[in-house]
Amino acid sequence: MAAATPAPSVADLIERHQETLDRALRAIAERDYWSPYPEFPKAYGETGAEDGKAAFDALLGTVFAVDGQPGTGDLVSGEASPYGIELGVSYPHAEPEALIAAVEAARPVWAAAGPAARAAVCLEILARINARSHEFGHAVMHTTGQAFGMAFQAGGPHAQDRGLEAVAYAYAEQTRLPQSAQWTKPQGKRDPLSMVKEFTVVPRGTALLIGCNTFPTWNGYPGLFASLATGNGVVVKPHPRAVLPLALTVRVAREVLADAGFDPNLVCLAAEHEGGTAAQVLAVRDEVKVIDYTGSTAFGEWLEENARQALVYTEKAGVNTVLIDSTDDYRGMLNNLAFSLSLYSGQMCTTPQNLLIPRTGITTEAGEKSYDEVVADLSAAVEGLLSDDNRAAAILGAVVNPGVLQRTAQAAGGEFGELALAPRPVASAEFPGATIRTPALIKADADKPDDRTTFLGELFGPIAFAVAVESAEAGIDLLLRSAREHGAMTVGGYTVAAEVEDALVEACLEAGVSLSLNLTGGVYVNQTSAFSDLHGTGANPSANSAYCDAAFVANRFRTVEVRRHS
C-alpha cells in the first residue's frame, strides 16, 4: 500500500486501488454479496456522524463554488428540503456551451490515460466520497426526502457500490483486447506474414448525466462512472431539486482529477433552476455522445427521439406488480409487503404499485384468506408497521416534491378508487416542517375498465392498488401485459404452487422483467444489491439498460487498431 499523499501520482492510485478493483471484478462474475463500502453509519469512525453533519451544516446558506469551471457569475438555487429546513445553497450558473468547451478541452489527456489509470482515479473518487458518506447522507436526505438511514445507505455506500460496479465493468470491457498482439500467419514454404497490432480504446466524447430527484447518487453513479472510466468527460446536470449530492460528487471528482494531474474540467456541474432547459440544450449538442438519464417517461422519450447523435441510456417510469397466489408464511408476506410499500413512501422506481389478488382468495399456512381478508390484513400490517410516528418517519422519509404530494392527496380523496387504507400525515419530532405521508391502498378490479385505466398508469408515490383478479393465471396474464406495455422495474410473486411459479417465471422472461419470489424476510422487492442483482433489465419499456452489465459500458468507447509489420 502506497502512503497516502496529498497529491498521489496515478501509479500510486493504481497500486492503492488494485486489490479493490480485482475484488470487484471477481464480484461481478460471482454475484455473491460483496461491498468495500460499509453500510453501517457507525463504521465511519467515532466522530464520523458528527463530522458529516457538521460538514453538511456548513454548506447551508452558502454559495457552492466549483473552482475552475467556467461560469457566468450568476447563481441558481431552488432546492427545498422535504423536511422543511432551509437549505439556501446556491450554485454557479454556467452556459451549456462553455461547459461543453471545457470538457472537450480536458478530454484528450484523459482519453490517452488508459483503462488502468482511469479505473484507479475513479476508485479514488469513490473512496473520498465514501469517507464523506455521512455528509452525503444528509445531502441526499434533504433533497430527496429519504429518511437519514436510507439516505445514508442508498445515497452513500450503496450508490458507491453501483459506481464501483460500473468502473469494474468498464475496466473489464476495455481490457478484453490486448494492448498489443503479435500476429503470425503461416505461408506454406514462404516466410510467415508477421505483424504487430496495437489496440487502443477511444472514448466516445463528452457524456451527459441527467440526474433525478429521488436517487441522485444511486441512479447517477452508474452512468457517471461508466462514462468516466471509459475515458469520456462528463457534464453532470442534476435535477434542480436534488443538486447538492451531485454537486458534492462533482467537487470530489474534480479534486481527485486535479490531484492526479488531470484537468478537473473533465467533470463539470450544470446546475440550473427548476424549469430550466439545460438538459434539452446539452442533450442535442454534437459533442455529447453519451447520455444517462433517470426520470419521467416523457423526457426520456424526448431524449431518445431527439438526441440522435448520442447513445441514450434511460430509466423511465414503470408499473410494478406483485402476484399474490399463495404462501406458507402469511405473516412474513404481509410484513414484507407492508415494508416494501412504506419504504421511502413508495417513491422508488422499484416499489410495487399493483398487488394482484385472486378474487376467490388465496391459500396460506393459516388457511384460506379471502380477497377482502388479504386486503384488510395487509392494511393492518402497514398500519402496524407505521403505528409509531418516529418509526414511521424513519421508514417513510418525506414526500419528495409537490407533484407526489398532490397525487397522494388525490388518492386520499378517493380519486383513484375505494380506499382500503387511507394515507395519513405523520408528524416528525425532529423536523416539524417535514411532509410525511403513509401509503394509500386502493381496491381495484382487473375486470373493470375504469379501474384498469387507473392502475395501469404509473402513480409514483405512496399509492398502491389491491387488484382483484379472476385467478392466478389471469393475474399472470395481466402482469405480462402490464410489464410489456407500461414497463416494470420489478415483479414480485408469492406462491407455493409449482405450476403458478413456473408460469410466473415464464411470464417474467417473456416480459423481460426480473422477479423476486416469496420474499418474507429481510430482502425486499424494491431493493437490489450491487455486484449481484441487476437493476432493471433493459428489456421492457421502463428502461433500455440495466445496472450493470457489459452492454451498459461496452459501447461507451470504441477500439482503434494500428498494425504494422514486425
Place this chain on the structure above:
Amino acid sequence: MAAATPAPSVADLIERHQETLDRALRAIAERDYWSPYPEFPKAYGETGAEDGKAAFDALLGTVFAVDGQPGTGDLVSGEASPYGIELGVSYPHAEPEALIAAVEAARPVWAAAGPAARAAVCLEILARINARSHEFGHAVMHTTGQAFGMAFQAGGPHAQDRGLEAVAYAYAEQTRLPQSAQWTKPQGKRDPLSMVKEFTVVPRGTALLIGCNTFPTWNGYPGLFASLATGNGVVVKPHPRAVLPLALTVRVAREVLADAGFDPNLVCLAAEHEGGTAAQVLAVRDEVKVIDYTGSTAFGEWLEENARQALVYTEKAGVNTVLIDSTDDYRGMLNNLAFSLSLYSGQMCTTPQNLLIPRTGITTEAGEKSYDEVVADLSAAVEGLLSDDNRAAAILGAVVNPGVLQRTAQAAGGEFGELALAPRPVASAEFPGATIRTPALIKADADKPDDRTTFLGELFGPIAFAVAVESAEAGIDLLLRSAREHGAMTVGGYTVAAEVEDALVEACLEAGVSLSLNLTGGVYVNQTSAFSDLHGTGANPSANSAYCDAAFVANRFRTVEVRRHS
C-alpha cells in the same frame, strides 16, 4: 468426438464443437492468427472443387425452394452474373408479415435453449457451410463479381471465420453471469440473508439481416450469427443481386436447426426483386428488434432514422485514405498499393480511394521522388500487375453492377479529373461476357475546391485519386477531417519519420479509424483477418459498429433475474 449422425442431438453438437468454440474464445482474446476453416481450395478434398462446381451448376436455372417457409407461390429473380453467364435462379416470394409470424412462432424454444446449445448449432451450421465452400465460392463469384480465388476465400472460409468470431463473442457475453449464484449477506449477530439468484439470457426478438451486393456472406455472417447465437430469430433479406449465397446459407441453417430439433423458421429468407421494398417494410415492424445492414449511406441513415424500435448496426459508405510521406521500400510500397487498388476492382468498403502525396515529393531509399514520379510509378505498378489479362482477371474480378460500371465510365471520360491511369476493359478467356475494368488513377489537388468536392465523396469502384497535398502535416489534417466528416473504414500510411508516424497515429485515434502502417508485403490495407483485426471501428460515420467486439453482441440480448430465498 461424437459419431456424426444424420440428426445429431444438441448434446452431440455441443460435444462435437466444444473444442472449436474454446479455441475461438482464446483467439479473440489473444488476437494471433487462427482459423479452423482452411483458406486453400485444395484443402477441401480431392473432388472438392469439382463437386462444388457441380453443386453450383445444378442450381442454375432452378427454383431455389426453401421448404417449410411461408410463401405466396410467386417467384422472384433478378441476379445477373458479372461474368455474363445466365444464372436463372428464382426464389420463393414471401410476404414480410408471414415471415415475421413464422420467425416469431419459432423463437421461444430457441430462446430457451441457452447459449451453449445455440453456439453448438451455429458452429454446426458453419461447419456444413464450410464443407460446401467451393459451392459458396461460385455463388459469391457470380453474384458479386469477385474472381473465384477471392470469392472462395472471402466468401467462404473468411466469412465463416467472421461468423464463428461472432458466435464466440456471443457465447462469451451470454455467459459472463453465472446461471445461478448463491448470495449470502452477513447480518451481524442475526442469521445471514441468503438467496439463490438465477440469471437467464432473454433474446431481443426477431432480427433482420439486410445483405449487400459485394460481400453477402462476409458482411452478412457477423450479424446473422451474432443474432442467432444470442437467441434471436433472423429474417435474411439479401441484396436482390446477391441472393444465392445467402439463400444457400439460409438453407443450411434451416437443415441444421431442423436436425437439432428446432423450428427451421428461425431463419427465413426474404428474397425480392430489385427495387422491392421488403427491407423498408421489415425494418419498421414492431417485432424486429435488431437490424444488421451493409450498404449505401442513404439507406443506412434511413434505417437509423426510421427503425426506432430496433438496435441498428450499420456499415455505410466511407472514403479511405493513404498518406504517402516516405518509405524505405519504394517498390514494395508501390506493389502493395497497386494490389490494394486492383483487388476486386476497388469494390471493397476498405479499398483506398485517396492517396495523399506531398506536392514537394517523398523520400525513399532510392532517393527523392516527385509527386509526378510517384503517380507515374504507381500507375506503372498497376499496369505491370495487370499486364496479363488472365492474371488481371484473377485479381480484378468483374464489375459488380451497372452503377459501378457507369461510374468507371465517367472516370474514364475524365469526369472526375485528369487521368494518370485510364481504366481499361480486360477480356476474360473463361468468361467472354465478363465486365472487367482496371482501376482509374486520377490526379487531384487538395487545395483546389472542385477537386476536394470530388475526391471527398465516395466513388465506390475502381477509382482512386492521387491527391497532391502541401505537406505530410497537411495530408494528416485532411485525412483527419475526411474520416471524421465522410467516414473511413481504413487508413494506410507510409512513412519512415517518427514524428509523421506519431502524428498519423494521433489523427487516426482522434478520427476513430484503424491504421495500417508501411504495408509493403503480403498484407493489404483492405484486408482484415478475423479473430485478430477489427473491421471498422464504429467511431466514425462509415459504420456504427465493428466486426467483432463485445459491443456488437452484448445488447442483442438482455438478462432477467429470478431470486428467492435459499
